[in-house]
């Protein structure tokens with residue numbers, strides 16, 4: 363009878379493999395496995411048949427094929443419980459003269475990669491869709507101006523102003539996309555400067571007061587003391603702008619919008635609270651997704667691209683902070699941007 367490789371040697375080798383990896387004998391029984399296999403397939407035991415821990419006809423067929431053909435095989439395996447996950451399974455015969463046939467099976471989790479691919483595809487589809495509407499409208503007006511409205515100065519002025527508005531919308535979308543990708547690129551770099559969140563909030567409230575006026579609402583600010591945080595001033599201005607602008611656009615009411623900067627435990631918090639229509643609970647978890655809007659028509663009519671809160675979320679993540687939203691339909695909405703205080707940051711990371 364042929365000798366075997368000591369199991370400890372195989373186990374030591376498998377421990378060096380980053381993915382879940384195991385070695386199987388030609389009798390389909392498990393010879394050795396690494397800890398990643400144990401946590402992925404807890405029912406699998408050394409010396410027992412592979413099917414006891416991994417029930418997949420595709421994998422079994424590929425193993426049979428690998429032993430018969432002595433060629434590596436690759437199949438996919440979808441695990442449904444406890445989480446839906448997708449694995450690339452590589453099956454490679456191990457042939458050593460004088461040793462019985464074995465094969466090595468590795469399982470690589472490709473679920474994240476797949477999700478990433480899907481997100482990229484959705485993203486491109488969303489961007490194209492957002493650009494198509496204003497582009498179609500601009501092209502339509504160009505044709506009208508070249509043809510039927512060629513000598514109609516009144517129509518020309520009106521069409522040109524609509525075209526200008528559509529072009530500005532496209533340019534805003536491109537600007538927002540560029541800043542999103544810039545922020546994502548610097549996600550791992552913490553901002554080097556210390557800035558005053560109260561003065562940022564004050565500055566943004568001042569700049570947006572005329573917009574609040576137009577929407578027949580007011581903004582009141584509670585930010586008496588300086589609140590210093592580690593941050594990029596321009597980026598934090600964007601956070602405040604997006605949140606306050608949203609409150610004006612979607613939450614205007616007779617009661618003023620409240621903006622406050624305060625301290626809680628080791629955090630600085632910028633709170634923007636409105637008393638408008640609020641947001642139904644099913645929308646809350648999705649608000650920070652790119653292009654997500656509760657009412658697409660309303661947001662577009664107000665010049666929105668649906669990227670505002672996605673930008674806010676990314677900026678806060680870069681600042682090691684987070685965004686929380688509390689709202690119930692008809693009761694207004696409270697958005698809180700939470701940032702760790704400079705001295706607490708060192709202890710947290």
Ligand SMILES: Nc1ncnc2c1ncn2[C@@H]1O[C@H](COP(=O)(O)OP(=O)(O)OP(=O)(O)O)[C@@H](O)[C@H]1O
Nearest residue numbers: 608609612613655656657661666667668669670671
């Ligand atoms: N204070 C609020 N009250 C009610 N709904 C809100 C509020 N803030 C945001 N929303 C909803 O969340 C959606 C997403 O907001 P977000 O800021 O990401 O995009 P937007 O305002 O539509 O566009 P942009 O910010 O790019 O101009 C909005 O379209 C709106 O439906």
Ligand SMILES: [Mg+2]
Nearest residue numbers: 604608670671
């Ligand atoms: Mg917005």
